[in-house]
Amino acid sequence: MAKPGKIGLERVLHASRYSYQGLRAQWRYEASFRQEVWLFLVMVPLALWLGDNALEQAMMIFSVGMVLVVETVNSSIEAIVDRISDEKHELSGRAKDLGSAAVMLSLSLAGVVWLFLLFN
Numbered sequence: 866m867a868k869p870g871k872i873g874l875e876r877v878l879h880a881s882r883y884s885y886q887g888l889r890a891q892w893r894y895e896a897s898f899r900q901e902v903w904l905f906l907v908m909v910p911l912a913l914w915l916g917d918n919a920l921e922q923a924m925m926i927f928s929v930g931m932v933l934v935v936e937t938v939n940s941s942i943e944a945i946v947d948r949i950s951d952e953k954h955e956l957s958g959r960a961k962d963l964g965s966a967a968v969m970l971s972l973s974l975a976g977v978v979w980l981f982l983l984f985n
Contacts, residue, residue, distance in 0.1 A: 887937070895940050897968070898933070905929050921982050928975035935971040939964035 871879055891898045908929045916922030942964040946957045 891937055891940055895936070898936050898940065901932050901936055905933060915983060917982075924978055925982060928978040932968070932971045932975055935967050939968050 870876070892902070909926055912922050912925035912929075916925055942960055946960050950957065
């Protein structure tokens, strides 16, 4: 069952505000996110220039954009772990390592997409 609350356009506006707040926090507190945003801003024009058609351009842009998505999820995991406790714990470390691994995998997959499309 859905929780009672805002519906329709009011809900969309509130959700958009929360998303904006999340992106602002991500930009302010996460250096890796800022670096990946700059990477994205460089890679989008390159994708538009180097892609042979709209599908290739979209794949190149999407692959780099997914890095930003995965980085945001990773930062969420880190924030939750840090909120729970600042003491060292095996599971906390594992959660943070897994989030970091997800970012690395997304970067690697973006690289593979670009290599395949550029050297096909």
